[in-house]
Amino acid sequence: MAGVPRHPFPEVEGLLFDVFGTVVDWLGPVKAELERRAAKAGADPRLKNVDWELFARQWRAGYGVQTRAMSKRVVPDIMQYIDVDRIHRGLLNELVQSFGIAGAWTEAELQSINLIWHDLDGWPDSSHGLFELKKKYTLCTLSNGNTRLLSDLAKHSHLPWDVIISGDILRTTKPNPVAYLRTCAFLNLEVEQVAMVAAHAYDLRAAKALGMRTIYVRRPGEDDDEPEPAREGEFDVVVDGIEGGGLAELAALLGCGEVSGQWRRCTD
Numbered sequence: 001m002a003g004v005p006r007h008p009f010p011e012v013e014g015l016l017f018d019v020f021g022t023v024v025d026w027l028g029p030v031k032a033e034l035e036r037r038a039a040k041a042g043a044d045p046r047l048k049n050v051d052w053e054l055f056a057r058q059w060r061a062g063y064g065v066q067t068r069a070m071s072k073r074v075v076p077d078i079m080q081y082i083d084v085d086r087i088h089r090g091l092l093n094e095l096v097q098s099f100g101i102a103g104a105w106t107e108a109e110l111q112s113i114n115l116i117w118h119d120l121d122g123w124p125d126s127s128h129g130l131f132e133l134k135k136k137y138t139l140c141t142l143s144n145g146n147t148r149l150l151s152d153l154a155k156h157s158h159l160p161w162d163v164i165i166s167g168d169i170l171r172t173t174k175p176n177p178v179a180y181l182r183t184c185a186f187l188n189l190e191v192e193q194v195a196m197v198a199a200h201a202y203d204l205r206a207a208k209a210l211g212m213r214t215i216y217v218r219r220p221g222e223d224d225d226e227p228e229p230a231r232e233g234e235f236d237v238v239v240d241g242i243e244g245g246g247l248a249e250l251a252a253l254l255g256c257g258e259v260s261g262q263w264r265r266c267t268d
Contacts, residue, residue, distance in 0.1 A: 007254070007255065008213075008236055008237050008253070008254075009195060009213045009236060011192060011193055012137070012193055012194065012195045012213055013137065013138060013189055013193045013194070014137060014138040014139075014140060014184075014187050014189050014193060014194045014195070015133060015137045015138070015139055015140070015194070015195050015197055015215075016140050016141070016142040016165075016180075016183060016184075016194060016195070016196050016197065016207075016212075017139065017140070017141055017142065017143075017161075017197045017198070018142065018143060018174075018196075018197065018198035018199065018200060018203050019141055019143040019145060019150060019153065020060075020120075020143065020144075020145065021199045021200065021219055021222040022197065022198050022199040022200070022217055022219060022222070023122060023123065023126045023130075023157075023159060023247070024120040024121060024122050024123065024126065024153055024157060024159075025120060025121055025122070025123055025219075026056075026060060026117070026120050027053070027056055027057070027060070027221065028121070029116065029119065029120045029121050030056040030059070030060075030116050030117070030120070031052050031053050031055075031056045033113075033116045033119075034050075034052040034055060034056065034113070034116075035052050037105075037109075037113065038050065038052065043104070044101065044103075044104035044105075046100065046101050046104055047101060047104050050099055050101060055095060055099060058095060059088070059091055059092065059095060061225075062087075062091040062094070062095075063084070063087055063088060063091065066082070066087050066091075067084075067087070067144045067167070067173040067174070068173070068175075070082065070172065070173045070176075071172060071173040071174060071175055071176040071179070072176070073172065073176070081167070081168070081171045081172070083146050083167075083168055084117075084144060084145050084146050084149060084167060084168075085114065085115075085117075085146060085148075085149065088114050088117055089110075089111075089114045092110060092113065092114055093110075096110070117145075117149060118148070118149050118152035118153065118156070119152065119153075119156050120153055120156070120157070121156070121157055122153075122157035122158070122159060123219065123241060123246055123247075124246075125241065125245055125246035125247050125248040125249070126157065126159065126246065126247050127157060127158040127159060127160075128247075128248050129245075129246060129247025129248040129249075129250060129251050130159055130160050130161075130247060131160055132248065132251035132252075132256045133247070133250065133251045133254065133256050134160050134162070135256050136254065136255065136256045137254075137256075138162045138163065138187060138189075139160065139161050139162045139163070140161065140162060140163040140164070140165055140183065140186075140187060141161055141163070141164050141165055141166065142165055142174065142179065142180065142183050142196065143165075143166055143167065144166075144167045144173040144174055145166055145167060146166050146167060146168040147164055147166045147168055147169060149166075150164045150166050151164060163186070163187065165183045165186060167179075170182055170183070174203055174206060175202055175203060175205075175206030177206065177209075177210055180196070180206065180207050180210050180212065181210060184212075191210050191211040191212050192211055192212075192213075194212050194213070195212060195213035195214065195215055195236070196208075196212050196213070196214055196215065197215040197217060197247075197250070198214075198215075198216070198217065199216070199217045199218065199219040199222040199223065199241065200222060200223060200226070201216070201223055201226050201228065201229060201230045201234075202226065202228075204216055204230075204234075204235055205234075208234075208235070213236045213237075214234075214235040214236050214237070215235065215236065215237045215238075215239065215250060216230055216234075216235040216237070216238045216239070217239050217241045217246060217247065217250070218238065218239070218240050218241050218242050218244075219241045219242065219246075220242055237250070237253065239253065
């Protein structure tokens with residue numbers, strides 16, 4: 001029919017979602033909670049002089065380095081896999097030392113702070129967009145986070161996943177091909193029937209190399225440090241999660257919701 005855009009991939013039945021940065025905002029909530037704790041009455045005065053945004057960014061960067069390193073193991077190893085909560089806690093211990101605030105928090109406080117990552121807020125469009133997409137597609141996480149963390153995020157930010165697949169289930173991390181292929185197998189879908197949704201070019205490139213369709217969601221700051229930014233025409237669909245409708249826009253483009261706009265490739 002004239003005037004109606006062709007559906008970008010009618011064969012797709014399942015959508016796999018990166019979570020950190022794509023569906024939930026990590027920087028804002030982590031920074032805000034660290035600032036709140038530093039400003040509490042009776043807090044160690046050293047905490048008032050810390051650049052908490054830098055602290056949060058270094059925490060996240062360390063997580064990226066360690067999960068990428070685990071992904072390079074050709075065969076997933078149950079004995080060498082390190083849970084994301086353990087990664088975050090080890091990095092937290094290092095950061096309080098490097099920022100000169102060792103001893104400012106008790107062991108119990110540090111353990112509580114480590115769980116900030118379980119209470120991240122979804123982007124404003126995430127919950128609504130996912131509920132719309134759920135009308136037509138099977139929604140599944142494909143995240144380096146662990147099952148409990150992803151379950152907590154789902155409850156906190158009203159994320160209606162059909163299936164949660166996580167690093168502790170896969171015993172490897174993205175972008176190891178095993179993570180993508182095993183998740184497709186869990187859903188009983190061929191790679192051609194699945195699209196990866198992410199705000200990170202490296203994640204989508206790994207999925208694309210295996211034959212999956214790709215949806216790039218632009219989010220504030222998420223690919224700023226990517227050494228090879230997304231290229232024009234590289235991914236099947238691009239939606240704007242910075243000034244546009246994000247996942248709500250995606251739902252409309254895939255025929256699940258009512259948001260104005262047209263689906264587009266990077267070249268459009």
